[in-house]
Amino acid sequence: MRNWRRIIAATGAAALAAGAVTLPADRVGHMVTPVAGCVGFAVLLWWWPRSRGWIAAITTGVGVVSIVVTMAVSGDGRAADAEVPTTLWMMLEPAVLAVLAYLTLRWATPRVALAASGTVAVGTALQVQRYLWFDPLWERAAGSLLWLFPAMLAAGAGWYLREVAERRRVAVAEAQQAQRLDLAADLHDFVAHDVSEIVAQAQAARQVLSPDQAMLAVLERIEAAGLRALSSMDRTVGVLRQPGDAATRPTGGMADIPEIVARFSQPGGTTARLKPEQMPDAPRR
Numbered sequence: 001m002r003n004w005r006r007i008i009a010a011t012g013a014a015a016l017a018a019g020a021v022t023l024p025a026d027r028v029g030h031m032v033t034p035v036a037g038c039v040g041f042a043v044l045l046w047w048w049p050r051s052r053g054w055i056a057a058i059t060t061g062v063g064v065v066s067i068v069v070t071m072a073v074s075g076d077g078r079a080a081d082a083e084v085p086t087t088l089w090m091m092l093e094p095a096v097l098a099v100l101a102y103l104t105l106r107w108a109t110p111r112v113a114l115a116a117s118g119t120v121a122v123g124t125a126l127q128v129q130r131y132l133w134f135d136p137l138w139e140r141a142a143g144s145l146l147w148l149f150p151a152m153l154a155a156g157a158g159w160y161l162r163e164v165a166e167r168r169r170v171a172v173a174e175a176q177q178a179q180r181l182d183l184a185a186d187l188h189d190f191v192a193h194d195v196s197e198i199v200a201q202a203q204a205a206r207q208v209l210s211p212d213q214a215m216l217a218v219l220e221r222i223e224a225a226g227l228r229a230l231s232s233m234d235r236t237v238g239v240l241r242q243p244g245d246a247a248t249r250p251t252g253g254m255a256d257i258p259e260i261v262a263r264f265s266q267p268g269g270t271t272a273r274l275k276p277e278q279m280p281d282a283p284r285r
Contacts, residue, residue: 009045012038023085029073030089030130033066033123037096044103056108056116059100063116066097066123073130090127094147097124098154105158117155124151184240192233199226 016038025031040058044051101120104113125144132140202222 005045005048009042012045013042023088025086025089027073027086029069030086030093032069033062033127034089034092034096036065037062037093037100041096041099041103052107055100055103056112059104059108059116060119062097062100063119063121063123066093066127067119070123070126070130090130093127094124094150097127098150101151102154102158105155106162107158117151121148121151121155124148180240184237187233187237187240192230192237195226195229195233199223199230202226 016035020031020035040062044055044058097120101117104116104120107113108116125148128143128147129140132143135143199222202219206216206219206223
């Protein structure tokens with residue numbers, strides 16, 4: 001997928017360069033914003049998704065360039081009588097600004113996205129003034145409002161998809177939390193009760209059976225293992241009910257291995273040994 005994005009970015013950059021050479025605008029200033037916007041979009045596409053953090057900066061820069069170009073060429077009679085190549089570049093500019101507005105509202109952080117898209121909106125609204133400079137004021141205002149529509153539509157689409165993605169993320173998180181709570185309830189209500197019964201049976205057997213030392217040792221081990229299992233389940237239930245605690249609650253490490261091995265040694269019977277006896281230092285993760 002990344003290769004396809006890079007192929008598209010490279011192809012678009014080559015087409016842009018060819019268009020700038022074969023169909024130059026009557027005044028170079030009309031080409032600055034479309035070229036800057038397309039180059040910025042190609043950069044974003046080439047390094048996506050790592051480039052998401054650059055979207056607002058690129059969008060703001062292109063919007064400022066558009067405003068500056070408008071201020072520079074306004075009042076020039078050549079803009080009002082633009083030739084076909086110049087008109088094509090002037091039509092490309094609001095399309096590029098609309099795409100950047102969409103990307104910004106879709107992927108940038110909300111506060112920065114609003115500021116960057118506002119710059120683009122101003123640039124789009126003012127761009128039409130380059131060739132309406134000598135028209136009545138109401139026509140110039142109407143033209144700006146009309147040309148502002150594509151950028152506003154693209155920004156609205158980006159914001160809507162952003163909200164849809166956020167609602168989906170919240171819904172998934174809530175569903176996962178509900179599943180964790182159900183699992184915690186099952187562990188607490190069923191598994192923990194069964195393990196408690198095993199512990200109780202082992203404790204009762206120690207009281208009623210003959211004082212066979214080997215048997216008593218086995219029952220003590222069963223009881224200790226059951227109590228450890230209950231303690232582990234208590235921690236697990238707590239983690240399930242409060243997601244994120246798993247990273248802060250230690251569950252054992254290398255230093256605990258000798259103790260675990262010693263549990264399987266029986267006096268007068270099987271003996272479990274750990275080699276080497278001295279465990280090396282190692283992190284939990």
